[in-house]
Amino acid sequence: MEQFVNYLASLPSAVAQGVIWGIMAIGVFITYKILDLADLTVDGTICTGAAVCATMMTLGFSMPVAMLCAFVAGMLAGFLTGVFHTSMGIPAILAGILTQLVLWSVNLKVMGIALDKTSAANLPLSSRNFDTLVSMLELEKTLVVLLIITIVLIGVLYWFFGTEYGCSLRSTGANLNMSRAQGINTNVAKVVGLVLSNGIVAFAGALLAQYQGNADINMGKGAIVIGLAAVIIGEALFGWLARHNFSLKLLSVIFGGIIYFIVYSTVIYLGLDSNYLKMLSAIVVAIFLAVPYWKGKYFSGAEHIEKRKHKKDKSGKEV
Amino acid sequence: MLKLNNVKKTFNPGTINEKKALCGIDLQLNPGDFVTVIGGNGAGKSTMLNAIAGVWPIDKGEIIIDGINVVKLPEHKRAKYVGRVFQDPMMGTSAPMEIQENLAIAARRGQRRTLRWSITKKEKQEFHELLKILGLGLEDRMTAKVGLLSGGQRQALTLLMATLKKPKLLLLDEHTAALDPKTAAKVLSITDKLIAENNLTALMVTHNMKDAIAHGNRLIMMNEGKIILDVRGEEKQKLTVESLIQKFSETSGKEFSNDRALLN
Structure with a gap:
C-alpha cells in the first residue's frame, strides 16, 4: 500500500x-x-x-x-x-x-x-x-x-x-x-x-x-530513442485526433512524452530492474517503426480493403 | 527563348558503364515554340530536359534561357525560369500538403520565401478559379491532401503549378506516360490549353508518336544523344507515324527501337 x-x-x-x-x-x-x-x-x-x-x-x-x-x-x-x-x-x-x-x-x-x-x-x-x-x-x-x-x-x-x-x-x-x-x-x-x-x-x-x-x-x-518513442506513442494514440491540425500533432508529441514517463514509473513500481528500461524502449520503438513496413510488405492495400469488405459482409450490415 | 550550344554529357566516364548521353546538342527555340521530342530508348530525351533543368552539371556547352547562361546556376535557381512536369505523377507535388499549399509554394517560385503567412485570402480565390480550368472538381477540395489524389489529378495539378508563375520555358518529361489513355488525353488537352493561354515556350518529351505529331508546332527526333530530325510548321502537320519511322531509319540507318512508341 x-x-x-x-x-x-x-x-x-x-x-x-x-x-x-x-x-x-x-x-x-x-x-x-x-x-x-x-x-x-x-x-x-x-x-x-x-x-x-x-x-x-x-x-x-x-x-x-x-x-x-x-x-x-x-x-x-x-x-x-x-x-x-x-x-x-x-x-x-x-x-x-x-x-x-x-x-x-x-x-x-x-x-x-x-x-x-x-x-x-x-x-x-x-x-x-x-x-x-x-x-x-x-x-x-x-x-x-x-x-x-x-x-x-x-x-x-x-x-x-x-x-x-x-x-x-x-x-x-x-x-x-x-x-x-x-x-x-x-x-x-x-x-x-x-x-x-x-x-x-x-x-x-x-x-x-x-x-x-x-x-x-x-x-x-x-535520447533519440526516447524522442522517437514520444513521437510514435503520440502518433499512435492521438494521431486520429491530430490528423488535420499541426499544433495538435505537436501537442500529441508532448503527450507521448508524458505517457512514456508514466509507463516508465509504472514498470519501476511493478518491480522491473530499471537497467532494462533502455532495452525495452528500444524494442518498443523498433516494433512501432516496423509496423508500417510490415503493413506494406505483407498486406497490399487492395487486400486490406478486400478484408474490410469481407468483414462487413459477414456482419451483414453492408455489402 | 532557349538556346543549347554543343551540350555534352557523359555518365560514369572512364568506367565500363560509360554512357555518352548527350553528344553535342544544338537547339534553338523561339518564343512560343511548342516542341515535341521523340526518340528511341536511351536517345537522350529526358537527359536533355534534365540538363536544361540543372539536375546535374553538364560536361560542355552552353544553355541559354532568355539571354541568360544558366550553366552555372543550381537546379533551384534555374527554377525561376523553368517550369517542370515529371513522368512520375508522385514527383511533382508534395503529398502530405494540401492542394492549396502546393499551389502557394508554386506561386512563389523564383521569389524569396519570407516569414509571411504561406497563403493569402486573395490567392485562395485565384487558385479556386485556376483549378476550375482543369475541370476535375479540385476547386472544391482545396484543403485536401495531395496524396489523396489520383495520378492524373496530380499531373494536372503539377501542370498548373509549373505554369502558375509564367515560366520562360516549360519542360514536360513524358508527363502522360504513367497515365491510362483516357486520363492521358485529358492531361494533354489541359497541357495544350495552358500553353496556348499563357503563350508558353515548351519542350514535351513523349513516347507516343501520334501525340508528338498532333501537338505543338515543331517536332524533333533524337537518337544516341543527337538531334537527327527537326520538323516544323506545315511540314510537321503532314507527318504520319509511318513517315516518321521511315525518316528515323533513313537518318540513323537503324530500325526504330522504342516498342512503347510503336504500340501506341
Missing part, C-alpha cells in the same frame, strides 16, 4: 519529466517527421544544452541568459550536422553521429570551465543554490512553467511552419524533386530544420539540468 502511495506521489514528477522530454521530442519531430531525416545529433545536443546552461549559471549569469545561450549552442550543433550532411555529402545519420562525438568533448570541456578544471563529467545545478526556472523540488511551479513553455513553443512552431519559409521546409521533407523544381534550396532548408530542431533539444536539455539539479555527460544517452 505504501509503495502504491509512493507510486501515485511520483506521477506528477513523471509528468514533468515527460513534458521536458516531450519538448525535446518536438525537436526530433521536426527532423524525423517534417524533414524526413534521422538526426542522431540530439544525443549530444541535450547534454550540450544542459552543460551550457549549468556552466553559465555557475559562472553567475542569469537563468534567462543561460537558457538563451543553451538554445544557441544547440543551434550551432545542428548547423554543424547540417554542414556535414549537405555541403560534405555525409549521410544524415553519420553526420549526426560525428557531431555527437564532437559534442562529447565539447560538453566535458564546457562543464570543466565552471569547475575551473580541464574537464568535468558532471556539474551540479541545484535549485537551492540557483534561481532555476524548473525543479523537481518545486513541482507545482514547474508544471505551470512547463505548461506555459509548451503553449508558447507550439504556438511559435505552428506559426513558423505556416509561413512561406516554413512551408518550404515541409515540402523539402516531403519531396526533394518538387521542392527544387519550385525553386527551394533544399540544402539550406535541411540545415535550417536541423538548426531549429537542435536548438529546441538543447533548450529541453537546459530545462532538464535545472529540473534534476545537475548536468551530466551521460544524460543524452539514448
Whole structure:
C-alpha cells in the first residue's frame, strides 16, 4: 500500500519529466517527421544544452541568459550536422553521429570551465543554490512553467511552419524533386530544420539540468530513442485526433512524452530492474517503426480493403 | 527563348558503364515554340530536359534561357525560369500538403520565401478559379491532401503549378506516360490549353508518336544523344507515324527501337 502511495506521489514528477522530454521530442519531430531525416545529433545536443546552461549559471549569469545561450549552442550543433550532411555529402545519420562525438568533448570541456578544471563529467545545478526556472523540488511551479513553455513553443512552431519559409521546409521533407523544381534550396532548408530542431533539444536539455539539479555527460544517452518513442506513442494514440491540425500533432508529441514517463514509473513500481528500461524502449520503438513496413510488405492495400469488405459482409450490415 | 550550344554529357566516364548521353546538342527555340521530342530508348530525351533543368552539371556547352547562361546556376535557381512536369505523377507535388499549399509554394517560385503567412485570402480565390480550368472538381477540395489524389489529378495539378508563375520555358518529361489513355488525353488537352493561354515556350518529351505529331508546332527526333530530325510548321502537320519511322531509319540507318512508341 505504501509503495502504491509512493507510486501515485511520483506521477506528477513523471509528468514533468515527460513534458521536458516531450519538448525535446518536438525537436526530433521536426527532423524525423517534417524533414524526413534521422538526426542522431540530439544525443549530444541535450547534454550540450544542459552543460551550457549549468556552466553559465555557475559562472553567475542569469537563468534567462543561460537558457538563451543553451538554445544557441544547440543551434550551432545542428548547423554543424547540417554542414556535414549537405555541403560534405555525409549521410544524415553519420553526420549526426560525428557531431555527437564532437559534442562529447565539447560538453566535458564546457562543464570543466565552471569547475575551473580541464574537464568535468558532471556539474551540479541545484535549485537551492540557483534561481532555476524548473525543479523537481518545486513541482507545482514547474508544471505551470512547463505548461506555459509548451503553449508558447507550439504556438511559435505552428506559426513558423505556416509561413512561406516554413512551408518550404515541409515540402523539402516531403519531396526533394518538387521542392527544387519550385525553386527551394533544399540544402539550406535541411540545415535550417536541423538548426531549429537542435536548438529546441538543447533548450529541453537546459530545462532538464535545472529540473534534476545537475548536468551530466551521460544524460543524452539514448535520447533519440526516447524522442522517437514520444513521437510514435503520440502518433499512435492521438494521431486520429491530430490528423488535420499541426499544433495538435505537436501537442500529441508532448503527450507521448508524458505517457512514456508514466509507463516508465509504472514498470519501476511493478518491480522491473530499471537497467532494462533502455532495452525495452528500444524494442518498443523498433516494433512501432516496423509496423508500417510490415503493413506494406505483407498486406497490399487492395487486400486490406478486400478484408474490410469481407468483414462487413459477414456482419451483414453492408455489402 | 532557349538556346543549347554543343551540350555534352557523359555518365560514369572512364568506367565500363560509360554512357555518352548527350553528344553535342544544338537547339534553338523561339518564343512560343511548342516542341515535341521523340526518340528511341536511351536517345537522350529526358537527359536533355534534365540538363536544361540543372539536375546535374553538364560536361560542355552552353544553355541559354532568355539571354541568360544558366550553366552555372543550381537546379533551384534555374527554377525561376523553368517550369517542370515529371513522368512520375508522385514527383511533382508534395503529398502530405494540401492542394492549396502546393499551389502557394508554386506561386512563389523564383521569389524569396519570407516569414509571411504561406497563403493569402486573395490567392485562395485565384487558385479556386485556376483549378476550375482543369475541370476535375479540385476547386472544391482545396484543403485536401495531395496524396489523396489520383495520378492524373496530380499531373494536372503539377501542370498548373509549373505554369502558375509564367515560366520562360516549360519542360514536360513524358508527363502522360504513367497515365491510362483516357486520363492521358485529358492531361494533354489541359497541357495544350495552358500553353496556348499563357503563350508558353515548351519542350514535351513523349513516347507516343501520334501525340508528338498532333501537338505543338515543331517536332524533333533524337537518337544516341543527337538531334537527327527537326520538323516544323506545315511540314510537321503532314507527318504520319509511318513517315516518321521511315525518316528515323533513313537518318540513323537503324530500325526504330522504342516498342512503347510503336504500340501506341
